[in-house]
Amino acid sequence: MPARLQHKSALITGAGSGIGFESSLLFAQEGANVLLVDVKLDAVERAAKLVQERNPNIKAVAFKADVSIEADIKAAVDKAVELFGRLDFNNAGIMHPEDDNALNTEERIWDLTMAINLKGVWWGCKYAILAMRNNPTDPTKSLHVGGSIINTASFVAIMGAATPQLAYTASKGAVLAMTRELAMVHAREGIRLNSICPGPLKTPLLMDFLDTEEKRQRRLVHLPMGRFGEAVEIAKGALFLASDDSSYVTGIDFKVDGGLTSCYVTPL
Ligand code: NAD
Secondary structure (H helix, E strand, C coil): CCCCCCCCEEECCHHHHHHHHHHHHHHCCCCCCEEECCCHHHHHHHHHHHHHCCCCCCEEEEEEECCHHHHHHHHHHHHHHHHHHCEECCCCCCCCCCCCCCCCCHHHHHHHHHHHHHHHHHHHHHHHHHHHCCCCCCCCCCCCCCCEEEECCCCHHHHCCCCCCCHHHHHHHHHHHHHHHHHHHHHHHHHEEEEEEEECCCHHHHHHCCHHHHHHHHHCCCCCCCCCHHHHHHHHHHHHHCCCHHCCCCCCCCECCCCCCHHCCCCC
């Protein structure tokens, strides 16, 4: 079977860890060149080295950028275009430990969360769209392929969470709304935009927070599959959205959540 991302390139934010790292590995394995972007330079350099070692036929390059800063994202997209050009996975995000309910969340936590989780995705989309307008038509396809932009939201954008994290939930809901609108506006340019909604995963972002068995069990009881997801399972969903297998898919909230948002599960 031919590699699914041959002749493509991906800019992936939050690539130093979790979903972003697993997606970088998987996309490279499927033939894409990858620009791994993260605010943590050490982490992203380690990640890029590993991706390159395992996939010597593609280019894996580390780049330091804070997604909440427009100039950083412009520089990252410029770098990707200079190196290769094509698709974009806006995945970096935070869940701040001081994020709480409407009464207790401080304005600075709200602003920080929105700056990274929402404004960062906007910057990522803006510069990816500008770059993708210059993408050549794929010579191996009859379809015009402008590019695919994937934005990471969360299951909490669809169902809300009883353990409050107001800024996080609001930021992810806004990612879904923004992505749908951008998908409609840019559909005729051949630029597809989709959101991916991961369920709760075994990555540092969540596991640092669920640091006791009691806290983990409180969540596991609601998961139809009885387990947390793995970052690589989200990467596989992202691979579908990134590849031409999804050439007629745009504007969707793609749930990769083990059935969590579809079921009313009670304790056994
Ligand atoms: P992670 O913490 O393992 O990785 C996130 C990466 O983003 C880190 O390497 C971090 O350094 C980077 N990052 C943070 N702020 C940044 C910034 N300002 N600029 C650039 N990079 C920055 O997290 P993960 O679990 O892989 O989560 C990735 C995405 O998936 C996030 O958007 C998160 O909200 C979403 N998500 C995660 C879960 C989960 O259970 N883990 C569930 C739903 C959605």
